[in-house]
Amino acid sequence: MPLVMDKYFSNGWVTRTSGSGAVTITDGVLNSTGSGTDTAMKDYWLPVTPGQVVEFSCLARNNGDEARIAIDNIDYAGNFANLDWINVTASEFRRYRLRCVVPYDSSYGWVRVVLGKWGSMSVSHDADYTDPVVAVSNGFGTTSVIALGLIRLQSGTVDLHPTFRSYNIDSVSFNGTYTVTVTLKTPCYASMRPLVFVSSTPDSCYIPQAGSFSAGDPTAFIVKWTDGAAVINVSAVTSLYAFVKVEL
Incomplete structure (x- = not known):
C-alpha cells in the first residue's frame, strides 16, 4: 500500500545532525554533508507489524566518499536492528530501491527509513536525495x-x-x-x-x-x-x- 510521504522532506521527516554535519533542502532535493563521526541524516518512521513488507525508493547521487540508504526496525526508545541498507555509488541521479520484511519475532513497532550519514560512518560524505516513495503491504493489499x-x-x-x-x-x-x-x-x-x-x-x-x-x-x-x-x-x-x- 503506497503511503503519503512528504517529498520535500518536512512533515514526518526527522533531522539529525551532530558535529559539522548538515542537511539542507533545496527545490525538493535533500543534501547531507559531514565527515569523521559527524551525523547528517533525515529519517522517516512508519508503524509496522511482523510480516509486513516495507519498500522504499528514491533518486540519489553520491558527491563524496560514501552515501547510504537504510531501513531499520526500531522502537520509540531508539533500540533498533538494521533490516537492509545500500551504498549510493552513482555520481548522477539514479533510483535506488530497498525491500525488506519485518521479522516475525520482532518486538519493535516501527521501521525508519534513513537517508544520509550516521556517526559510525567515519567517511567524508556529500550526497543528494530526492523523490522518496514508500509502501507497506501485508501481502493481501489491505489496510494494516x-x-x-x-x-x-x-x-x-x-x-x-x-x-x-x-x-x-x-x-x-x-x-x-x-x-x-x-x-x-x-x-x-x-x-x-x-x-x-x-x-x-x-x-x-x-x-x-x-x-x-x-x-x-x-x-x-x-x-x-x-x-x-x-x-x-x-x-x-x-x-x-x-x-x-x-x-x-
Whole structure:
C-alpha cells in the first residue's frame, strides 16, 4: 500500500545532525554533508507489524566518499536492528530501491527509513536525495491493523476482555463518568494518524464512539457511549463492551 510521504522532506521527516554535519533542502532535493563521526541524516518512521513488507525508493547521487540508504526496525526508545541498507555509488541521479520484511519475532513497532550519514560512518560524505516513495503491504493489499481489543466496562471498572484477542493496547482507563481512554503501546506521529473504529455488541442499546486522538508518546484516544441522542454517564451500567480496531 503506497503511503503519503512528504517529498520535500518536512512533515514526518526527522533531522539529525551532530558535529559539522548538515542537511539542507533545496527545490525538493535533500543534501547531507559531514565527515569523521559527524551525523547528517533525515529519517522517516512508519508503524509496522511482523510480516509486513516495507519498500522504499528514491533518486540519489553520491558527491563524496560514501552515501547510504537504510531501513531499520526500531522502537520509540531508539533500540533498533538494521533490516537492509545500500551504498549510493552513482555520481548522477539514479533510483535506488530497498525491500525488506519485518521479522516475525520482532518486538519493535516501527521501521525508519534513513537517508544520509550516521556517526559510525567515519567517511567524508556529500550526497543528494530526492523523490522518496514508500509502501507497506501485508501481502493481501489491505489496510494494516496496528491495534485491537475488546473493552469491558462493568459497574465502573474497565479492562480488556481477557479471553478475546488484543494487540498493541498498553492500557485502558475510566474517568468515572463518561470516558474510557485507550493508550497504545506503539506511539504514532501526527503526520501518520491511523483510523480508529469502535463497535458494540448485539445485547447493548448504547453506541460507542471514538475521538480526541492524541499523537506522540503516549498515543491515546477516548471512547464514549451515546443513546443516539446524547453522551451518557456509563458509571452505573452493569456490563458494557466495545470492540476497538486501529488501522493504517
